[in-house]
Amino acid sequence: KRTxxxxxxxxxxxxxxxxxxxxxxxxxxxxxMPKFNVESDIRAYVRLLDCFPDGKHTGIHRSHWFYSAxxxxxxxxxxxxxxxxxxxxxxxxPNDKLFNKALEIFGKFSPAMLAVRQCLFWYPRIIAFQKHPxxxxxxxxxxxxxxxxxxxxxxxxxxDAKFRNFEVLQSECDEILNTDQLDSVVSIxxxxxxxxxxxxxxxxxxxxxxxxxxYVKNKQLQYYVMRSDPKELIPAKKVELxxxxxxxxxxxxxxAQVEKDTEKVEGPVYAIACTxxxxxxxxxxxxxxxxxxxxxxxxxTVMFQ
Amino acid sequence: xxxxxxxxxxxxxxxxxxxxxKCLKNRTVYARxxxxxxxxxKKNAEKSNIVVKQEEEIVRIQEKSxxxxxxxxxxxxxxxxxxNKFASAHDHALAARSTxxxxxxxxxxxxxELENWYIMTDEDxxxxxxxxxxxxxxxxxxxxxxxxxxxxxxxxxxSNDPLEPTPNFYGFAYVETKPFEGILGREQFMNFQGxxxxxxxxxGDGRKYHFETLCDFGFGDRWMYTAxxxxxxxxxxxxxxIPFAKLIASIDSGAVAKQREMALDKMSNFRFLIRDKIxxxxxxxxxxxxxxxxxxxxxxxxxxxxxxxxxxxxxNSGM
Numbered sequence: 081k082r083t084x085x086x087x088x089x090x091x092x093x094x095x096x097x098x099x100x101x102x103x104x105x106x107x108x109x110x111x112x113m114p115k116f117n118v119e120s121d122i123r124a125y126v127r128l129l130d131c132f133p134d135g136k137h138t139g140i141h142r143s144h145w146f147y148s149a150x151x152x153x154x155x156x157x158x159x160x161x162x163x164x165x166x167x168x169x170x171x172x173x174p175n176d177k178l179f180n181k182a183l184e185i186f187g188k189f190s191p192a193m194l195a196v197r198q199c200l201f202w203y204p205r206i207i208a209f210q211k212h213p214x215x216x217x218x219x220x221x222x223x224x225x226x227x228x229x230x231x232x233x234x235x236x237x238x239x240d241a242k243f244r245n246f247e248v249l250q251s252e253c254d255e256i257l258n259t260d261q262l263d264s265v266v267s268i269x270x271x272x273x274x275x276x277x278x279x280x281x282x283x284x285x286x287x288x289x290x291x292x293x294x295y296v297k298n299k300q301l302q303y304y305v306m307r308s309d310p311k312e313l314i315p316a317k318k319v320e321l322x323x324x325x326x327x328x329x330x331x332x333x334x335x336a337q338v339e340k341d342t343e344k345v346e347g348p349v350y351a352i353a354c355t356x357x358x359x360x361x362x363x364x365x366x367x368x369x370x371x372x373x374x375x376x377x378x379x380x381t382v383m384f385q
Numbered sequence: 386x387x388x389x390x391x392x393x394x395x396x397x398x399x400x401x402x403x404x405x406x407k408c409l410k411n412r413t414v415y416a417r418x419x420x421x422x423x424x425x426x427k428k429n430a431e432k433s434n435i436v437v438k439q440e441e442e443i444v445r446i447q448e449k450s451x452x453x454x455x456x457x458x459x460x461x462x463x464x465x466x467x468x469n470k471f472a473s474a475h476d477h478a479l480a481a482r483s484t485x486x487x488x489x490x491x492x493x494x495x496x497x498e499l500e501n502w503y504i505m506t507d508e509d510x511x512x513x514x515x516x517x518x519x520x521x522x523x524x525x526x527x528x529x530x531x532x533x534x535x536x537x538x539x540x541x542x543x544s545n546d547p548l549e550p551t552p553n554f555y556g557f558a559y560v561e562t563k564p565f566e567g568i569l570g571r572e573q574f575m576n577f578q579g580x581x582x583x584x585x586x587x588x589g590d591g592r593k594y595h596f597e598t599l600c601d602f603g604f605g606d607r608w609m610y611t612a613x614x615x616x617x618x619x620x621x622x623x624x625x626x627i628p629f630a631k632l633i634a635s636i637d638s639g640a641v642a643k644q645r646e647m648a649l650d651k652m653s654n655f656r657f658l659i660r661d662k663i664x665x666x667x668x669x670x671x672x673x674x675x676x677x678x679x680x681x682x683x684x685x686x687x688x689x690x691x692x693x694x695x696x697x698x699x700x701n702s703g704m
Binding site: 104107108110111145162188189194197198201202205206209210211231234235236237289292293294295296298300303305307332333334335336338339341342345346349352 | 484487489492524525550584591592612620642663675677695
């Protein structure tokens with residue numbers, strides 16, 4: 081990454097105050113950013129804005145709302161538009177420094193500033209749709225256990241869940257994995273799922289459903305689910321409130337009639353785990369680890385699907 | 386923290402802080418249930434700059450242009466409340482909506498309800514992604530699944546010249562409702578009045594899908610109002626609530642600079658779109674799509690949450 085900044089420094093020192101050839105250099109640097117691994121860093125984009133020529137009489141600054149339509153040097157503004165679109169494309173987080181520097185160079189009434197304003201406006205409002213946002217540059221540095229943690233947190237709702245990491249010993253399991261893959265079992269269980277397991281009948285079996293995939297940003301994770309067959313639901317008692325005035329609201333609720341249809345067909349989920357192993361020996365370590373908190377599991381039979 | 390307990394038991398001779406410093410690198414650790422430090426390890430933890438925080442629910446403050454303290458003592462606020470809480474009683478059909486808290490638009494219990502939707506993919510442009518819409522394995526839900534391919538069609542020439550770059554091609558696929566036809570083939574529209582937000586029950590695979598509606602203002606002005614849905618994935622079902630004011634107006638999948646309120650009288654389509662840049666299989670199961678009314682959700686007079694803070698600049702420069 082440092083070589084990118086060195087290149088820019090060398091070019092600026094060689095080019096001088098007039099900065100001849102700045103358009104070609106900036107476009108070539110934008111094209112070459114992925115090779116230097118700098119595409120998701122906002123500091124590189126802000127440094128590239130220094131390559132534009134400074135001063136009052138360059139002809140780039142747009143200061144009037146009417147005369148900006150008749151002024152020259154349109155290519156400089158279009159290059160800045162492409163630069164800002166690349167910021168949003170690669171997931172870099174826009175800055176106040178970007179705004180201030182572009183304002184000094186391009187002026188308020190330029191199309192480049194419109195692109196910067198849109199980028200700064202929409203970025204927090206689109207991130208607000210996510211529950212647990214991560215930046216692209218932080219996600220690249222995560223280890224496989226941390227990616228599994230993010231994936232399990234994404235899959236299970238609520239904040240009271242318990243995470244556990246179980247090591248798989250080589251004496252039990254013969255499978256060999258690459259260095260990039262998960263060597264241990266990461267599991268999650270909420271207290272609601274724990275209470276449901278405690279109420280489970282030991283006569284009926286508990287299933288571990290086979291490897292499924294989940295996407296966490298760009299990467300795929302492999303996960304297993306501990307589950308049982310569906311049971312007959314006990315309908316909740318209706319509580320009737322007394323209205324003293326004798327006025328009864330007849331409000332139609334259509335979602336409540338349809339909400340719990342899938343529970344008759346799909347059984348409850350007791351726990352979820354992430355691994356890259358495919359053998360049953362690795363999953364037995366998971367079951368043994370869950371025996372600490374769930375004592376009803378020792379009486380149940382566990383079957384692999 | 387429970388994650389670290391097996392490390393402590395099996396590697397009792399080594400220092401826990403060395404392991405933590407390698408794994409975490411001076412980062413904050415979010416402990417959900419239990420604090421992990423004993424009296425011994427607290428000193429070592431302070432040296433390696435590890436901070437333990439209890440994880441809290443993220444509360445997002447939405448930026449609004451309205452000064453609510455001054456706004457509430459005005460006649461406009463009173464009018465806004467009356468508009469949002471009570472249904473417009475122009476039509477007899479709408480008067481019945483005031484008694485409804487929810488209304489379900491689509492639920493896929495029968496396989497015959499899949500005929501209302503149709504699929505579009507890359508293949509019309511020349512690329513290679515495919516998709517299908519079938520009854521799910523439950524026999525109660527609809528499954529939209531397929532494979533996204535980012536290989537561009539032959540007509541799409543990507544120039545490797547850095548001075549004239551062309552944007553990369555990314556595949557897409559979407560499921561859309563068929564338009565309603567009235568007498569003599571005239572198009573009929575849906576009415577969203579009386580309600581405040583959508584409620585959708587989903588089960589995806591962790592990818593980003595877009596939920597969109599089409600609004601026809603007339604005279605060829607058709608804007609799609611989109612909202613991204615980041616699916617959780619996994620075996621559990623997910624419920625998503627999207628208020629109308631959070632939908633982003635867009636033309637050709639690009640957000641419009643000056644946002645406008647939607648005309649609730651003239652809504653014609655629903656659409657589920659996938660266009661994230663990941664190449665691979667996708668599947669999405671849909672249980673129901675419904676309207677709801679959220680009385681506590683406050684909206685500005687403009688009816689939309691995306692204001693234009695640079696209005697004098699954006700209007701005078703003609704862009």
